[in-house]
Amino acid sequence: MNKAKLLKVVNPVVSVLFILQVLTILALLFLGGVLDADNFIAIHKGIGLTLVIFSGVHIYLNWSWIKTNMFPKRKG
Ligand code: HEM
Numbered sequence: 001m002n003k004a005k006l007l008k009v010v011n012p013v014v015s016v017l018f019i020l021q022v023l024t025i026l027a028l029l030f031l032g033g034v035l036d037a038d039n040f041i042a043i044h045k046g047i048g049l050t051l052v053i054f055s056g057v058h059i060y061l062n063w064s065w066i067k068t069n070m071f072p073k074r075k076g
Contacts, residue, residue, distance in 0.1 A: 003061045006057075006061055007058070007061050007062070010054060010057050010058050010061060011058065013054050014051065014054050014055060014058050017047055017050055017051040017054060018051060020047050021044065021047050021048060021051055024040050024043050024044040024047060025040075025044060027040055028040040028041070028044070
């Protein structure tokens with residue numbers, strides 16, 4: 001699978017994980033009294049670690065774009 005095809009899988013995974021990560025914290029903030037806070041912290045940690053790994057893969061797959069656009073080489 002080439003990089004462009006892999007990104008079509010990795011990008012939606014990163015998006016969904018990010019949304020879940022925010023939702024676990026919102027659930028903790030607003031439903032903390034009803035739900036077991038320890039469980040939500042554990043889920044937040046688990047999703048967070050997965051998100052860090054997938055974000056790393058996302059950056060790796062986009063590295064040539066990042067190099068070209070963020071750190072352009074000066075001419076001359
Ligand atoms: C890569 C993404 C993330 C990672 C790895 C991560 C990891 C963590 C960890 C390890 C904790 C400490 C849990 C503990 O008390 O033992 C924490 C707490 C927290 N995180 Fe995240 N997090 C991430 C993203 C986010 C995002 C996107 C938000 C906000 C929308 C957020 C909001 C919070 C808040 C408010 C707490 C404090 C919860 C509490 O103890 O009451 N985090 N996070």
